[in-house]
Each structure stands twice: as structure tokens, then as C-alpha cells.
Amino acid sequence: MNKPNMEEEPQEMSFVDHLEELRWHIIRSLSSILVFAIIAFLAKGFVFHDIILAPSRTDFLSYRFLCELGERIGSDVLCITDLGFTIQSRQMSGQFAMHIMVSLVLGLACAFPYAFWEIWRFVSPGLYPEEQKNSRGAVFFVSVLFMLGLLFGYYVVSPISINFLASYQVDPSILNEFDLSSYISTLTTLCLACAIMFQLPVVVYFFTKAGLLTPEIMKLYRRHSIIIILVIAAIITPPDIISQLLIAMPLLVLYEVSIRVSSSIRKRDLKRLNQNDTI
Template sequence: MPDKRIESSDTEMSFWDHFAALRPHLVRGSVAVVVVAVVAFLSKHFLIDTVLFGPKSADFPTNRLLLAAGQALSDLCDWINSWSGLSLSVNTEAFDVSNLDFRVINTQMAGQFNLHMKISMVTGLVLAMPYVLWEFWRFVRPALTPREIAATHRFVFWVSTFFFAGLLFGYFVLVPLSVSFFINYQASASIVNMIDVGQYLSTVIVASLASALVFQLPLLIYFLTRMGLISSAFLKRYRRHAFVALLVIAAIITPPDIFSLILVIIPLYGLYELSIRLSARIERRQAAAAAQNE
């Protein structure tokens, strides 16, 4: 069945024609978000107790790994000292997650209900994102050439893959590091931390989604290269500048300690190097296609 948006070449669609064509895609995408949000709302125990409050528990996988890593480094230093006569030591405070079983408080009448609604909607938006992107791609597909369709037919897959990879990195790495640092940080022994549940939720969401967006860097480079706005030579020439920029980004989204900074900058810079190789691969393909056409 022909798409209603395909008209004769001498006729252009008006704004309202485009909106009318976009409307069913918006409706289906919104329904998907609402359905997932309702399922998330009904899964209150798993969503809040297991997922949301997971990173604050000492039994969280990342926290157990950090504790084991700190102990392993301490044992390594002891072995080196006994073998060489040196006096090496390692500060294991960054690995200490023994005080993470804290309680959060609610100070608003509808605070817990609002928390339940907010995390349900965020879950709906995140989990339904691949379908929403697919609906968007279906909307723009009739306006694309066969070559453009071939180049973007995996758009939803790769965007979703990098998005969820970044989301998991943020949840399993950034969030535990942030929670551990800020909970164990003490400006004065007279100050008692009473963590508001809304602030805790914001930390989890912001750290996870920020990481998910940063992980879109290779795809951004991919499209900029295809449009001729950037090249692999440009990326290589400004590699040092990019490293400094990524270092600043890592410093913003991580707690202010060197261990967290190193743990985050490594995968971020790895994404940049991946972007260089991806850009070079696209340039080779474009050069081969141009030579074949000639």
C-alpha cells in the first residue's frame, strides 16, 4: 500500500500535512511509553527496592567488587613490602563501601507517591525508547533515498545499544561511586547525613542518563562524518584537546576523587578512539563508492 506522504515531485507537503503524517507515530510511541510506565508502576517492589536502592547497598555487585579490589591492592602492597623492604601503602577509602546501608527519608506529604510516579515514567521513557526511535525512523523513511535507507536501517539498533550500554555503565559504575563518595564524605563530625529520597533519585537518574548520552559519541561522529562535517584526520589532530574535554566531562559526572575519574575517563576515551576508527572506515567506504561511480 503506498504511503500517503509520497506525492508528486512538483507538490510539497505543508506543515500540517507533515504533522498529520507524524501524528500516528507520536500516538503509538506515547502509548508504548504509557504501557511500560504502567507495568513499571505495578512492579513497585522490584523497581524501587531492588533497582533504585540497589546501588546504596553493600551487597550491590559493584560495591562488592570495589571492596575486593581494595583488599587485593592492600595485600599486593603488603607482599611487595615484605619482598623488597619498601613501605608502600594504598588508600583504600575510595573502595570502602561498608557504610552504604544508610536510610533515606521523605519530608513531603506526597513525596513517596511522587517518587513512585516519577520513577515509573522515567522507566517508561527509557525502556520504550527503542520503539519510539523506530516509529520516528518509519516517519522519515519515505523521504530518504535508497542509499540513505541502507545507511540508516540499523539506526535504532545502534542508538539503543550504545544508549543502554551507557545507562548500565552509569548505573553500575557512576552511581555507586557517587553514592559511596558523598555518603562517606564528612565535613564535620557534628553533621549527620539525612538523605532525602528525591535527592537520591535525582543522583541515580542524572548519573545514569548522563552516561547514556555520552555513550552516543560514536554515533554522533558517524553521522557527522557521513555529512562531511568532520573527518578522521580532524579527530586525530585534536586528540589531545578531546582528551581534555572528556576529562572535564568525566570530572563533572563523577565524584571529585582521582579513582572515580580514572575509572570513567578510560571508557570515555575508548569511545573517542572507536569514533576515530569508525570515521576512517566511513571515509574508506565513501572513497570506494566514489571510485566505483567514476
């Protein structure tokens, strides 16, 4: 008499089961964003005075740093004493709408590591064991690069862009009175654009592992990439050359770092392939 098989083989999930699992991962991701958005909405005073509107005042950290740097080198050119603009809300529901939008953006920024981890939990089981091994730490590096890009956009690109746009005048008789929605959209666009663009090394890593990209290709098309980076920087930044260069410079550095990442992965794969051939 045959003994019953005590260990049942794991059953493959159906398409509907995969959709159900994906739905719960998305629900948990959106819930985390909503929780942080509610917290940001309730902390209205701190969020708007100390975070959103901080780059519009001369006591902002970046402006104070530039002023101290100017004092050390014996020049007052870098010291910003007046931004020369006011922020107004010209629509009845303008402040309330911006309050909701800012809360959602901050909710996304704060919950990004957890939300990405939830999506990664759904994707990673479908990878081969070798691919899972090679992608260890993906959530950590993606989250770190996202936060670094966000901080770079907030403390470097945004204040310099705001200062340039605020001080630019075609005629002294024209006053710079910006609408609240215009100011916030400029600030959030710059910060989120930097956060996304800082993911370049991660994208290059996975493309190299998939065999779609090699360091030789990246070196061959380096000049083309520089032009593309400058065009992207011109699209996502206000129409001033300073902010465009501030976006383009770190992207060029990240591109060179990505070449190193692709090269190291390529050498490791070739070394592993040679070891397998000799066995």
C-alpha cells in the first residue's frame, strides 16, 4: 500500500490570485501614503511655514549657508537679503486645494520606502533565485537615492531657482507677486524631478543585469547622453540656466557612476561565466 505523500507541492497561483495579491499590496502602499498625508494635513502650520514656504524667506538654511560662505571669502555677493516677491492666493479655494496637494506629495515622499517595499514584495517572488540574489538591497538603495534626490532638489536646486525667478525683472515697474499654486508647483516639481533622476544608477544596474546595457555602450554614447541630460534638465526646471545646470551636473556625475556600476557588474558576470566554463 502506498504511503500518502505528507509533503504537498506548492500550488501555483492563478491569474486571479495574483491580481488579488497585487491588489492588497497596492492597498497597503496607498494606505501608507494616505496615513502620512493625513499627518501632514493636520500639521498645517509646521508643514507650510517650516517646509513649503521656507525657501521663500531669507532665513532659509541654504541662503544662510551661502551668506556665511560669502563672509568667509570676503564677498557679500552670495548673501541674499531680499527675495523681492510676495505669494498670494487669487482663487477662493486656492489655499485649501494647495493644502490637500501638499499633504499628498509629502505623504508620497515619506511613505515611498514602505510603498516601494510593498511593490517589491510582489515582484521579487517571480524572479529567479540568481536574480533575487543579485537584487538584494534594492529597496534600500532605491529609497536612499530617492531621499538624496529629494533633499538635493529642496536644499540646492529649489532655493537657487526661486531666487533667480523672484529677482528676474524685465522692467522695474513690474512687481513679482506669485500665486500660491505656481510657487508650490515649482517647488514640488523640482524636488520630485531630482528624486526620480537620482534613480539612474539603479536603472542602469537592472538593465545591465538583463543584458540590455553594457559599459561600452554607455561610454560610446556619452556625448549623446550629455545632450539628453541637458534637454531633460531644461524640461523639468524653470527657464533659467542656473537651475538647469544644477540638475544636469549631478546627473552627469550619476551617469559616470552608473558606468562604473555597469562595468563592475559586467566583470563579475564574465568572471562567473569563466569559472563555470572551467568546471
